[in-house]
Amino acid sequence: MFQRPRHRRGPYALATEQRAFPRLARLALLIVVMILAFSVVRWGLRIIGVGAMRPEGVQLIAETTGAVSVSVDGEALKNPDEDLSLFADDRVVTTTSGRARLVFFDGTVVRLDRDTDVTVEESGRNDEEGALSLRLAKGRLWVRSPMAAAYSGAVMRSIETSTLLAELPAGSEVLVGNASVRVLAADGLGLTVTPSESDAATIVGEGQEFLLPDTLPEEGIADGYAFRSPLALSVFTDAFLLESRLRAIGQGRAAGTAPRQSDTLVVTSPVEGERVTGSVVTVAGTVSDIVDRVRVNGYMATLDRTRGTFRQDITLPEQESVDIRVEALSMEGLTIDDVRRTVKREQGTVTVSGLAAPTITAPASAGSAFRFPGEEITLRGSVPPGTAAVVVNDYQLQLYKPGNPTWSYVAGIRLGNLLPGRNIFDVYAVDAAGQRSPAARITIVQEEGTEGVIASDGAASSSPVASSATSIPLKNNPPLLPGTLTVTSPEGGSAVVQEALVVLEGTVPPGTAGVWVNDYRLQFFVASQSSWRFIARGEWGSLKPGKNVFRIVARNAAGDVLDALAFPVEWQQAASSSAGTTSVTNSR
Known part of the structure; x- marks a missing residue:
């Protein structure tokens, strides 16, 4: 089976x-x-727009007074008398005797050689990365970027000329010309250099140079490495390079640390407790090689680098005891040493000079109130014989020479000495003994409207000026269009800044006739705009160390609140910064 x-x-x-x-x-x-x-x-x-780059100011340091010109917002070139913050599309030009430096947000330092023309293309960052770029029209640049560990976040750095594009990594030291890139130091493989109208990207490492000939091949550049070679020994004796390196000594030292030399800053005049006859005192002394600039009571002193000496004349206020602070600054503007002096004015010297008051001829005569809707204005006039100096408010004109029959003074929003609203300028002539003349006064009302005289014959100095900015009857009703007013930059609903500057930007609801920030009406906002912009600075008093809350309100033509919001900004002031000593910038 x-x-x-x-x-x-x-x-x-x-x-x-x-x-x-x-x-x-x-x-x-x-x-x-x-x-x-x-x-x-x-x-x-x-x-x-979320996560977009926030604009960051670029600090301009003019090493030679009168030999560095700046074009802001496409305007004509002008000579700055003090340091200045630049933004995208701002241009710097040095003469055949001038040099200057640019300091970016990440610590990158760019030094301009004589006869150099450069434009800031970009300077900004967000929470993850940053970008800075320059366009070199002529001349040479010395560039030093910080080590990667010195800045949190990736930064794209580039310099473009008419013949090439150079992309710089962290830890770089580079000399850049119109057709040359010389690399003295660089992290990693080095720089990426790409000739114009070519895809032949070339890596140029530490100790190498990239030189393009005057005449390029008609067929273009197929191999960029044909133009790369070892650095010539003559580069290391280049006077521009050696001077740039010397100025960078001690740049990374924190303020307050002990200097490497005992004679970092020596004030020889005046001595402590010196009695002064007159209203002008000369502050003078010596500095060591690690000092880049000297600041006296907020004004940049004249520095003779060959002799290592400095000098600055300051006008004393009408009081018997005056404090003087002298600061030695590093290449980044940090205070590395300071000396303080107190001088006494002799009894009976607080008097009025025998000089007549200066005249004001532009933009209007003395005693006038002048409406000005722009951002920069020049005051002009003449002085009586015997004038040794000219003072506008408490600022002594740096470019005025004794014997000159005329004077001029530039006031501007970006310079920090022209604010929206009413500005009073008192002009004094000072004689050789330091005595002031009576003041000539002019009032500049920076606001929207027709430019011209709006009051005269003393009205400007005694009575307030009516402003079109207050013509809307303000109401405090609940928002009619809640959620329609926005802040687009900085993003995230709040911001933390390390510098004394913040730029707020946003959009407004339909029908907005005016925008207020902390009860101040924005002067340049018009009803046809869909966006608004507000700049707060430490030296203007609109940004203070610590927490700041900006309350933004949009109103219609009837004064009704369309929408409102609060935007907090924290200014984390560095311990090394010298708050309250930011100098006012003037070009006259």
Whole structure:
């Protein structure tokens, strides 16, 4: 008999293990999808402005008074008398005897050689990265970027000329000309240099140079490495390079640390407790090589680097005891040493000079109130014979020379000495003994409206000036269009800044006739605009160390509140900064 095969009727595992590959493949696919989704969302946020770069000011340091010119917002070139913050599209030009420096937010320092023309293309950052770029029209630049550990976040640095584009990594020291890049130091592989109208990107490492010929091949550049070679020994004796390095000595030292030399800053005049006859005192002394600039009561002193000496004449206020602070500054503007003096004015010397008051001829005569809707204005006039100095408010004109029959003074919003609203300027002539003349006064009303005289014959100095900015009857009703007023920059609902500057920007609801920030009406906002902008600075008093809350209100023509919001900004003032000593910038 044949037996039928027996079949197992219970559970029977055909395989004791599952293959791991399908599970890992699904996990990898999920990760890829998540990365792609994150990238798409991030790209979309960038398109609508979230996470966009915040503009960062670039500090301009003019090393030679009168030999450095600046063009702001495309205007004509002018000579700054003090340091200045630049932004995108601002231009700096040095003469055949002038040099200057630019200091960026990440600590990158760019020094301009004589006869150099450079434009700031970009300077900004967000929470993750930053970017800075320059366009060199002529001349040479010395560039030093900080080490990667010195700045949190990735920074893209580039310099473009008419013949090439150079991209700089962290830890770089580079000399850049119109057709040359010389690399003295660089992290990693080095710089990426790309000739114009070419895709021949070339890596130029430390100790190498990239030199393009005067005449390029007609067929273009196919191999950029044909123009790369070791650095010539003559580079290391370049006077511009050696001087730039010397000025950078001690740049990274924190303020308050002990200087490496005991004679970092020596004030020889005046001595402590000196009695002064007259209203002008000369502050003089010596500095060591690690000092880049000297500041006296907020004014930059004249510095003779060959002799290591400085000098600054300051006008004393009408009081018997006057404090004088002299600061030695590093290349980054940090105070590395300071000396304080107190002088006494002789009894009976607080008198009025025998000189007549100066005249004011532009933009109007003395005693006038002049409406000015622009951002920069020049005051002009003449002085009586015997004038040794001219003082506008408490600022002694640096470029006025004794014997000159005329004077001029530039006031501007970006310079910090012209604020929206009413500005009073008192002009004094000072004789050789330091005595002031009676004041000539003019009032500049910076506001919207027709430019011209709005009051005269003393009305400007005694009575307030009506302003069109207050013509709207203000109401405090609940917002009619809540959620329609926005702050687009800085993003995130709040901001933390390390510098004494913040720029607030945003959009307004339809029908907005005016925008107020902390009860101040924005002077340059007009009803047809859909966006607003407000700049707060430490030296203007609109930004203070610590927490600041900016309350923004949009109103219609009837004064009704359309929407309102509060935007907090924290200024984390560095311990090394010297609050309250920011100097006012003037070009006259």
